[in-house]
Amino acid sequence: MSAPIPALGLMLDVDGPIASPETRTIAIPRIVTDLVLLAGAGIPIAFITGRSEQFIREQVVEPLVAAQLPAASRVYGVCEKGGVWFPITAEGVGHVSVDEKVSLPRETVDAVRVLVERDFGDTMFFDETKHVMISVEQRTDVGSEAYKRAQVRFDDAAFELLASHGLGVRHGEREHPDARGETPFRLDTTIISTDIESVALDKDHAAERALAFFAESGPLPQLWRSVGDSRGDYLMADHLHEAGYDAAHVDVRPSDGVLERPYPVIEIEGKIHDEAGAEFLSYWVKKLGLR
Template sequence: MTSQPAPAPADTATFDPAPPFGLLLDVDGPIASPVTRTVAIESIGRDLAAMANAGIPVVFNTGRSDAFIAAEVVPALRAAGLREGAPVFTISEKGAVWASVSPAGLGEISIDPELRLPAALYDDVRALVAERYAALMFHDETKRAMVSVEMTVGADPHAYLAAQKHFDEAIPALLEKHGLKDVRIDPTIISTDIEHELLGKDLGAARTLKLLTERGISAGSWFTMGDSRTDYAMAEWLHKHGHEVSHVDVRPADGVPQTPYPVLTSATGAIHDEAGAEFLTNWAGRIAEEA
């Protein structure tokens, strides 16, 4: 690894080493609006900070970059009064990059060099976007390990999805050019990630347990949350490794698969960050009642 996780703050011992549950959260959709790409609902930051301050592990397991977490998520937590030393982490770029989170921002950034794609591929994708797709999408310059292209905020979603199909079809030739065989193309409704095949929400779950173990924290159970079928990998990994887990699907229109663990959806029919906010408020209320 290029670096080690930042050392635990001095007041870590004030937090419960055996919290009743932990949260492993996708960011786009459940936390950040897929429309504005911001934490647009005030209660989300409030409830996350309240639970973290009560010792509940809050881990963002996302394809987003650490820079996105620092710019869009940390300010919401800081404004809500996140305490120094609260058990909050980001596992970014689907497990390739990770750091602790505090009111001051992110701790030391750790990167797995074996999962980092070559700079020449970044250059070719950047050029492809500039030449053919600049009106609808942009190359994410903040990614450290994977290559990502994202829909421009305000672009027509239907036009983007049509262009995305052609963009995705052009990528295999670039992978062949650079001799990359262990790489996959992962499109979403607002982006395409080009990533090492070992990356995924399951890797993020594994890193999460390692980080918490290093802090002496063991959650009694887990809630995972996401807006796509790939997010179920978090719960799958936790269940496979003997942890009690329930998964929250904030966009169940894709279809809810049969699972050996509970899958929860909004009781009101809310989706995306509105559904995420609904569940977070419920869990934060439960912790407040038990305090």
Template sequence: MHGVCEKGAVWFSIGPQFGPTGIGGLSVDESLAMPADFATEIETLVASRFADDVFFDRTKRAMVSVEQLTSIDTDAYLALQPVFDALAMEALQRRGFGVRRLDDVRPDASGEVQWRIDPTIISTDIESILLGKDLGARRALTLLSADGELPLAWRTVGDSRSDYAMADWLHAAGYTVEHVDVRPADGVPSKAYPIRVSATGAIHDEAGAEFLAGWLGEVA
């Protein structure tokens, strides 16, 4: 098994050859990593102004992510998120970087913008504009190709519009692909490949489990 994280910036392999934990060493594309001093400033900002509402995700290696605490509700989080995002943008601009706030569309990497602020329903991710779920898909196929012949048909699963980029990339590369949207409330776009949503109305983990169980039944 292989893990591709942070929209393609981090990847690793899993298997018995790696000892008791089963996890091999992490690979990080340092050219896509946020500046360390910026990450430190954001962690300090969270501790001083937002500690009752969000936490700084120290597991991230390339991105900077600030995530909602489960102790506050969605409405409260979404009300304060723009305040935090504006402060993060100011911190980047102070360093002379080009930055955009972006929800689900990747800017042209050839422009002046270097970093993007990507708010989600539970977090704000601050990252290189070169990161994306399409890059993650490409990394995944690179890892899998070292294991043997690649499948011709794929299923991608996601809970946001940006996750469609995985299927977009696979389709453009000539593979048969279907995308499973486990949170279609954002709207299901028109694509050149099939899109599945739960027939029962399930969302999130429950929808993912429903599809996995169905596929298991098919192969069994």
């Protein structure tokens, strides 16, 4: 007998809808409970994030395992926007794959680390857990306004540093091509970090990787929901829609401006960030009769 087709598939950003952008942890316990219930019902769940494998292991996977993630779960992690990927099982993180082709040069990584420690250590820190990208993140003891002011200065300094290393880089409307006339790297500014990454990394490619993984373990649902707090998170639903699935995107920070898309964009009334994420998960747990 063939396996039943799941009622739903989920692609979830982590910072914002799952982990609090303030504590950088899963601060609402029922998020873990509901994820375990959904996974136990056969729902494929992909965590698609710019975060590192270590962050997801410690802040997401360990709580899921402690809450008795079922052995038959179809759960997957795609980190660093597609540069790192791994299965998630009842035992924890499985084999970790890394796409070394999209890494920044080691000397550039080291130079950005020095820049942060020398000039910006009072507001931000260098994330040592990344494999293929650079992330410089707001310190949790620093207020948002102070960080934003420093972030503008850091972004300018980092752009100039990459250009001085001969790398092609872009940030918003600003571009500096390399010797071949190409710009293979970019600065991506978020509310709590600046990522320096290959332009080959993005959440549509990460969604494609997650679908391929799930296709190996059983039938795929027709109905998919992606959830995120930034404009780049829409790319998950973009890929799902273009691949022919019944897709919608849940924007848990619509104050940034809801994008026009050919599929539904859902807002959780009166709630943002992980409170909206928790509400969304609870809705599906109840709708599927799991609680």
